[in-house]
Amino acid sequence: MSTPYRFDHNAFAKTLQTTYANLADGEETGAVVKVAGRVMLMRTQGKLAFATMRDSSGEIQLFALEAVTENFAGFADLHLGDWVGITGEVVRTKRGELSVKVAKWERLAEALHNFGDKWAGITDHDLRYRHREADLWANERTRTNLQRRSQVVRSVRERCWAADFVEVETPMLNAIATGASARPFTTHHNALDSDFFLRIAPELWLKRLVVGGFERVFELGRVFRNEGVSPRHNPEFTMLELYAAYWNVDDMMAFTEELVAGVAMDVLGTTEIEYQGRPLSLAAPWKRRTMAELASEAIGEEVSVHTPREHLAKLLEGRGVSVHASWGAGRCLSELFEDAAEADLWEPIFVTEHPVEISPLARRHQVDPELTERFESYCAGRELSNGFTELNDPVDQRSRFEEQARLAAAGDDEAMSIDEDYIKALEWGLPPTAGLGVGIDRLSMLIADEANIKEVIAFPTLKPIRD
RNA sequence: GCGCCGAUAGCUCAAUUGGCAGAGCAUUUGACUCUUAAUCAACAGGUUCCGGGUUCAAGUCCCGGUCGGCGCACCA
Numbered sequence: 001m002s003t004p005y006r007f008d009h010n011a012f013a014k015t016l017q018t019t020y021a022n023l024a025d026g027e028e029t030g031a032v033v034k035v036a037g038r039v040m041l042m043r044t045q046g047k048l049a050f051a052t053m054r055d056s057s058g059e060i061q062l063f064a065l066e067a068v069t070e071n072f073a074g075f076a077d078l079h080l081g082d083w084v085g086i087t088g089e090v091v092r093t094k095r096g097e098l099s100v101k102v103a104k105w106e107r108l109a110e111a112l113h114n115f116g117d118k119w120a121g122i123t124d125h126d127l128r129y130r131h132r133e134a135d136l137w138a139n140e141r142t143r144t145n146l147q148r149r150s151q152v153v154r155s156v157r158e159r160c161w162a163a164d165f166v167e168v169e170t171p172m173l174n175a176i177a178t179g180a181s182a183r184p185f186t187t188h189h190n191a192l193d194s195d196f197f198l199r200i201a202p203e204l205w206l207k208r209l210v211v212g213g214f215e216r217v218f219e220l221g222r223v224f225r226n227e228g229v230s231p232r233h234n235p236e237f238t239m240l241e242l243y244a245a246y247w248n249v250d251d252m253m254a255f256t257e258e259l260v261a262g263v264a265m266d267v268l269g270t271t272e273i274e275y276q277g278r279p280l281s282l283a284a285p286w287k288r289r290t291m292a293e294l295a296s297e298a299i300g301e302e303v304s305v306h307t308p309r310e311h312l313a314k315l316l317e318g319r320g321v322s323v324h325a326s327w328g329a330g331r332c333l334s335e336l337f338e339d340a341a342e343a344d345l346w347e348p349i350f351v352t353e354h355p356v357e358i359s360p361l362a363r364r365h366q367v368d369p370e371l372t373e374r375f376e377s378y379c380a381g382r383e384l385s386n387g388f389t390e391l392n393d394p395v396d397q398r399s400r401f402e403e404q405a406r407l408a409a410a411g412d413d414e415a416m417s418i419d420e421d422y423i424k425a426l427e428w429g430l431p432p433t434a435g436l437g438v439g440i441d442r443l444s445m446l447i448a449d450e451a452n453i454k455e456v457i458a459f460p461t462l463k464p465i466r467d
Numbered sequence: 468g469c470g471c472c473g474a475u476a477g478c479u480c481a482a483u484u485g486g487c488a489g490a491g492c493a494u495u496u497g498a499c500u501c502u503u504a505a506u507c508a509a510c511a512g513g514u515u516c517c518g519g520g521u522u523c524a525a526g527u528c529c530c531g532g533u534c535g536g537c538g539c540a541c542c543a
Contacts, residue, residue, distance in 0.1 A: 041504070041505090043502045043503070044502090044505090046500055048500050049502090052503075061502085066500080080494095094501050095502065095503080096503095113477065117479040117492055118478090118479095119492070120480085125536065129535085180542095180543085183541090228542075230538095230540095237543075239543080452536090466533065466534090
C-alpha cells in the first residue's frame with residue numbers, strides 16, 4: 001500500500017486542548033484542522049470509532065462516524081502505532097472529550113511492531129536501550145529525560161554565549177591521547193597509514209586557541225574513554241570544556257556555581273531539587289573546602305600532602321585500599337579523600353588544593369608548590385566538574401609530562417604522554433587562564449533525577465549481541 | 468574484569484516438590500451510534516535466551532555461553 005509523501009499539518013494536540021479548553025460537552029466549533037501523529041489507542045463501537053492520537057505536543061481524541069468519515073471501515077482497521085494525518089472539525093463529545101471529528105484521514109505510515117502493553121508499556125531495559133524509538137512512545141519518563149537533556153545543553157550553550165565565550169571545535173582524532181588520565185580508544189586512518197586515538201579530552205587544543213588569541217572559548221562535545229561501563233559511566237560522554245584568559249581558579253568556581261544553578265533555573269525553574277528522594281540545593285554560592293581538610297575530618301587525623309608518604313600509605317592500607325608503589329604522598333592523599341570523604345558529599349561543594357602529583361596541567365599553588373590552584377565540584381556523592389588555574393610555564397609543563405612518562409613506564413596505562421606541540425604552544429605564551437570541565441551527562445542525571453546514566457543518553461553504549 | 472540477580476507468546480507477567488506451557492493486552496474474526504486501558508464473543512499465537520548434561524520426565528536441577536540490571540574494580 002502506497003503512503004503519502006507529505007501531509008499539510010496545521011495544528012497540534014496541545015494547542016487544541018488549550019484553545020478549546022472551555023468548549024462545552026457536545027459542542028462543535030466549526031473549525032476544521034489538520035493534525036498528525038500516531039494512533040495510541042483505538043475504541044471501536046459499531047458505527048463509531050474513537051482513537052487516541054499522540055503528536056509531539058500531547059494527545060487528542062479522534063472521533064470517527066460511519067456517516068461522516070471517509071472510508072470509515074479503513075479507519076476502524078488502523079493499527080496501534082500507525083501514523084495518521086487527519087482532517088476534521090474540532091468538537092467536544094457528549095462525554096466531554098475534546099476531539100477531531102474525522103472527515104478525511106490518511107495512513108502516513110504503518111507500524112509493524114506495537115509499542116508494548118498499553119498499560120505497562122515496555123519495561124525490559126535491553127529492549128528500551130536498543131530500541132529507544134519504541135521506548136520513547138512507550139514511556140513518558142524517557143521522553144521527559146531526553147527533552148530535559150536537550151534543555152540542559154541549550155541552557156549551557158546560551159549561558160556560555162552570554163558570557164562572551166566563543167564556541168569552537170577541536171580534533172577528535174589525535175596522534176596522542178592527552179588532557180586527562182584515561183585509557184583511549186584506538187583507530188586507524190588508511191590513507192595516512194597512521195593510528196589515531198579518539199580524544200579523551202579537548203583540553204590542550206582549547207588552550208592552544210587561547211594562545212592564539214581566543215580569550216574565551218568553549219567546546220561542548222563527545223569524549224571517549226576506554227573504561228568500564230556502569231550506571232554512572234558511558235564509554236562516550238559529553239563534556240563542556242571552557243577556558244577564560246585572565247581568570248584564576250576563584251573566578252572559575254564562581255562561574256561554575258552560577259552556571260549549574262542557572263541551568264537548573266532554566267530547565268526546572270528552581271535550584272531546590274530532589275535527587276533520588278533526597279533534597280538538594282544547587283543554589284550558589286557553594287561551600288569551598290580543601291582536599292586535605294576533608295580527608296582529615298573524614299579519617300579523624302590531620303593529614304596533608306606533607307604527611308610522610310609511608311604514613312599515608314599505612315592509613316590507606318588500614319582502610320583496605322591497596323597502594324601502588326609509584327604513588328607519592330599527593331596521590332595517597334587524593335586516594336584517602338576519595339575513599340573516606342567523597343561519597344558523603346551531598347550538597348554541592350568545591351574541593352580545592354589538589355596535590356600537584358595528580359594535577360599535571362594545573363598551576364602550582366602560590367603558597368604551597370606541592371599543591372595546585374585546582375577544584376573539583378562534588379554533588380550527590382560524585383564529581384560534577386573539574387577546573388583550575390592553567391599551568392602556563394612551558395618548563396614546568398615539560399617536567400610534569402616527564403613525571404607522567406615515568407608513571408607510564410612504571411605501568412600506569414592512564415598516564416599522559418609528552419605533547420611537544422603543546423609545550424611549544426606554551427612557549428608562544430599562554431596568558432593567565434582558568435579552565436573548567438563539566439560532565440553534561442552527570443548534570444543531566446541531576447536535573448532528570450535519574451540514577452543511571454543510560455537514562456539520559458538516547459542510545460547508550462551496549463554490548464553487541466553475538467551468537 | 469570479578470560477584471549477585473534476571474531472561475517464558477509481539478508487550479506485561481504467571482506456572483506448587485522436577486509431572487500436559489497459561490493469563491491480560493496487541494494481532495485475526497464477529498457484535499455494538501459517545502468511547503476513555505471501552506465492553507462482549509471466538510480464533511490464533513511458543514527454539515521457555517543459546518549449547519550441553521542429569522532424569523521415565525526439565526521453564527524448573529547441574530555445567531558452559533550470550534545479553535541486561537545491581538554491586539565491586541576502573542573512572543568523570
